[in-house]
Amino acid sequence: MIEKIMKLLKSAGVTCWKLREDLVESEEFFFIKTKTDIGRAKKVKKFELTVYKDFEENGEKYRGSSAVSLSPIMNSDELKDSIKGAVMAAGFVKNPWYPIVPPYTENFLSPEYELEDLSYDVVTAIMGQKDHSSAWINSAEAFISRNTSRIMNSEGLDVSFSRYKTYIETIVSASGKEEVELYDQFLLSVPKSEMIKKRISKMLDLVEERSNATSTPSLKTIPVILTGEPVKEVMRYYLMQTNANLKYNKISEANIGQSVQGKESGDKITLYILPEVENSYYGGPVDNDGFKIVSKKILDNSVLKNYWGDMRYSYYLDINPTGGATNFKVSPGNLSTNEMRENRHLEVTHFSAVDVDETTGDFGGEIRLGWxxxxxxxxxxxxxxxxxxxxxxxxxxxxxxxxxxxxxxGPCSLLVEGFNVSGE
Amino acid sequence: MKVYKSMFLENKRDLLKKLIGSLKTDFPYVSVLGTDVNGKQYRVTTTGISVGDSRWMERGFVARVHDGTGYFEYSFNEIDEGSIQMISETIKSRARFFREKMNSLGIESVHAPLLKETEEKIDFEDRVESLPDSCSPGEIIDRLSKMKDRAHAMSDEVINVMTVIENVNVQKLFLSGKKELSQSYIWSQGYLYVVARRDKKTKYGIKSFSGLKGLELLDEMESCVDGVVENAHMLLSAERIEPGVYDVICSPSVAGLIAHEAFGHGVEMDMFVKERAKAVEYLGKEVASELVTMHDGAAGVREVSSYVFDDEGTPAKDTIIIDEGILKRGISDIISASVLDSESTGNGKRESFERKAYARMTNTYFSPGKDKLEDMIASIDYGFLLEDYYSGMEDPKNWGIQCVIAYGKEIKNGKFTGRVVSPVMMTGYVPTLLKSISMVSDDFELSGSGACGKGHKEAVKVSAGGPYIKAKARLG
Structure with a gap:
């Protein structure tokens, strides 16, 4: 297929292109309480082709591009039409010129596992979980996949890598004043039985707490502790303020050498981007362009040291690219979560959804479980x-x-003053 | 203009029948869904232009079999004459392996009876005013660019503009022992997004457009640019709301969000099977004001989730969920319906051929009433008109609701004061909110520009809407 695409690119006169090939194989399990609902498996191969077209106007260089998805069972005529359409569309796209990733060849090796073995670990970890006195697993879904990718471009880039992904969604229920539930999404690379068991056990403890919960009073401006997933969403806001794309598009106002935080007292954030974090579902050695992601300190005590971004937006900002990283790390603070809990506060671990607006900085969520x-x-x-x-x-x-x-x-809890808490 | 069916799927029809024939020797039920969804997204921003395939694009197949105990599915996207036997063997061995693994672990299957099918043939090709390929990419980009330039020309405080149009041609083929169904239709969506900044305050106005339409959507977008810029400006002066319970009037889009989050997710009947839905206890009971009638259905209205048959081969229906305040029934996929010994409502939808089918919403809306919007505003002593939204979330087990609303216009003594609050978080207990509905306007609008998830995944196209409704709500 790749050879066929390359031949067609050549005959269409395309000199600048990028091609990504992905093969996803997965085993999927759906459970309702102690029974199986349905089983699934898949094997799907995909190609995404980006063609670039350069031109000049009034002495300025421009680079147009257009991306198309190609199916492995497209015949030659369909492939030809898709490529022709992409070339035509790229000619109407007038963006300032930017480079594509320079040539290198690398096959990033990672350990190989049998999907069947990994899925056995996941299923036994979920279904072997003992119910708590008044809490149980209502339902669960598990997706275990092997993702194999190759990225090539017209400069000579040719990189291959693979990654395992484990996605576990669990609904836990408990009976108390009334039957209640909590939702959890647990993401890992290669599944780790003990981590899965620990996570679900913690969810069962939490849902028992929820079954005894009362309505949140109107607490107005009380200090708020966020624990778990909401912390990630808040920290993601600061990560995005340092992104080259958002800076170029004027959404971010962050400047090198200046603080990205407001005038609040307390801890200053130190943040890094990383290609890999142990057990993380996300990431990989390269970004979607095939650029090798670098580890870099982005914020040092809240001060912006480096923007991060892909080849295109880094070129526009005249900075060294870091690659479009997905993993990030934040340095810990000095207070323990228990120390944060010493004075009057509201702590929230679960919202219906955490809504953090990267453009405005607005934060909000309905409380599913707090204290x-x-x-x-x-x-x-x-x-x-x-x-x-x-x-x-x-x-x-x-x-x-x-x-x-x-x-x-990074830190599992944040203590924040400045939020408003509505309630009954 | 006619939306022609997929030649790709037509060319595979006989191969898929052969595959079904081969699988039939081992399984009492076999069906295959083939999808060929293609489309383009054009996006113009202040700083750049992009053209690419729609994120909804997919092309592949999913086979579903019942092995006498339960269901198993296999998704794939490579098939030709030479590989039929191999695919058939793969499905057989994977299904067998799954069952053996479950048996060895002592995990039983939920009792899902074999689907009973009747003979059915459908061959549907929809029509739109203007097919996506009736304009060149250059013409589309030019029109989007002019909208962007107009927004900038209106104010120096506008720092970024994004104009987007996406056209998607959905083509599906469903085959089973007794069914042979094909459909082809186009839906489109568009966005105008204007970011404005004053001092250090950044706000944005956004308006979305959608429908079973083609490029005619661009005309609608062009007529709304000024309004979106004015909204972004207005929000720069907005304040935070003092948390509390208020009289509110919800616009059709906010009313639609409430319908979707409140009694849309709450009555998806796979939740009944899992005993996750509080709605089961309330069937036949009062859950809303008698002014409230609520529908969901792919039939009956024309929006982005209108189709002729769902992803499990069930014909589309128009389901009345709440009739004059009384909860009547839920919406279901075919497997949940068979487990519950009820009839599927044609709500079995997949994110793509790669994902499982669940009971999902289609077009969900409140029916219009008899009140006039101006009378509703005049009836408010103190409260807010809530317009547009950013997101929503449901809690089917405990009937909590979260709606993040873009802004509220303050009303005092029946008149707008000019004060605006933004953003506004609406939370509360669903029946309390729906029982508080005291007026319903005679307007009706649907909007389907977003995506709906099941939990935090499985995105599918839905629309929602209705009239203006007056209610009492907790805002923060």
């Missing part, structure tokens, strides 16, 4: 919402403890 500490008692709560704007915080503290959450590794 109100009035100075003497810690009471589980649900309902109501936490809202605010990350540009207007009064203080921000990072926990000493760290954890992996999706593509983020």
């Amino acid at each position: 109100y500490f009035d100075g003497s008692k810690r009471i589980p709560v649900y309902g109501g919402s936490v809202t605010g704007n990350l540009k207007d915080l009064k203080s921000l503290y990072l926990s000493k403890e760290t954890e992996l959450e999706g593509n983020y590794f």
Whole structure:
């Protein structure tokens, strides 16, 4: 297929192109309580071709591009038509010129596993979980996949890599005042039984707490501790302020040598981008252009040291590219989560959805599970919402403890002043 | 203009029949869905232009078999005359391996009866006013660029503009022992997105467009540029709302979000099978004001989730979920329906041929009422008109709702004060919110520019909407 595409590119007179080939094989399991709902498997191969077209106007160089998906069972006429369409469209796309990734050849080797063995580990970890006294797994879905990719371009780039991905979605339920549930999405590269068991066991503990929760009171401007996934979403806001694409598009106002945080007191954020984080579902050695992702300190005590980005937007900002990284790491703070909990506060681990707007800094979410500490008692709560704007915080503290959450590794809790808590 | 069916799928029809024939020797039920979804997205921003395939593009097949105990599926995208036998053997061995693995671990299967099918043939080709390839990429980019330039010309405070149009041609072929169904239709969506900055404050106005339409969507977009710039400007002066419970009027788009989050997800009947839906306890009972009638269906209205048959080969229907405040029934995929011994409502949808089918919403909306919007505004002593939204989330088990609304216009003594709050988080208990609905306008609008997830994945196209509704809501 690749040879066929290359021949057609040559006959169409395309001199600048990028081709990505992906093969995904997966085993998928769907459970309802202790039974299987359905089983699935897949084997799907895809190609994405980007063609570039250069031109000049008034002495300025421009580079147009257009991307098309190609199916492995397209016949020669269909392939020819797709390439012709992409070439024509690229001619109407007038973007300032930028380079594509320079040539290198590398096959990034990673350990090989049998999908059947990995899926056995996942299924036994989920289904072997013992129910708690009043909590159980309502349903679960597990997707275990091997993703093999190759990226080539007209400069001579040819890189190959593979990656295992494990996605586990669990709904846990508990009976208390009424039956309640919590949702969890656990992402790993190669599945680790002990990590899966620990995660689900923790979810069962939490849903038991939710079954005894009362409505969140109207707490207005109380200090808020965010723990778990909401922390990642807040930190992602700061990561995105340092992205070359957002800077070039004027969405980010971050400048080198200046702080990306507001005037809040407390901890200053130190943030790194990384190609790989141990056990992370995301990432890989290269970005979508085939550029080898570098590890780099982006924020040092809140001060922007380097933007991060792909070849195109880095060229536009006249900086060295880092590659379009997906994993990031934040340095821990000085307070433990328990120290954060010493004074009156609201702690939230689960929102219906965490909504952080990377353009405006607005933060909001409805509380699925939290705890109100009035100075003497810690009471589980649900309902109501936490809202605010990350540009207007009064203080921000990072926990000493760290954890992996999706593509983020860093403090597992944040203590924030400046949010509003609505409730009954 | 006619939207012709996929030649790719037509050319594979006989091969797929052969595959079904080969699988039939081992399985009492076999079906294959073939998809050929293609489209282009054109995007013009202040700083660049992009043209690429639609993110909804897919081309492949999913085979579903029942092995006498339960269902198994295999997704693939390579098939030709020479590989039929190999694919058939792969499906047989994978299904057998799955069942043996479950048996060895002592994991039983949910009792899913064999699907009972009746003979059915459908061959549907829709029509649109203007096919996507009736304009060159250059003409489309030029029109989007002019919208972008117009937005910038209106204000120096505009820092970035994005104009997007995406046309998607959905072509599907469903084959089983008794069914032979094909359909081809086009849906399109467009966005105007204007970012404005004053001092250090950044806000954006956004308007979306959608429908079973082609390039005629560009005409609608061109007429709305000024309004989106004005909105972005207005939001620069917006304040945060004081958290509390208020009288509100929800615009059709916000009403649609409530319908979608409140009783759309809550009545997806795979949730009934999992005992995750509180709605089961309320079937036949009052869950909303008697002014509320709510529908979901791929038949009955024309929006992005209107089709002739779903991804499991069930013909589209128009389901009344709430009739004058009473919860009537849920919406289902075919397997959930068979487990629950009910009839599928034609809501079995897949993100793509690569994913499982679930019970999903299609076009979900409140029916219009008899009130006039101006009377509804005049009836408010203190409250807000809520317009547009960014996102929403449901809690089917406990009926919580989260809606992130773009802005609210303050109303005092029946008149707008000019004060605007943004963004606004609406939360609460679904029946409390729906029972508080006291007025329903005679307007009706649907919008389908976003995507809906199941949990946090499985994105599918849906639309939602209805009239203006007056209710009491907790805002923060």
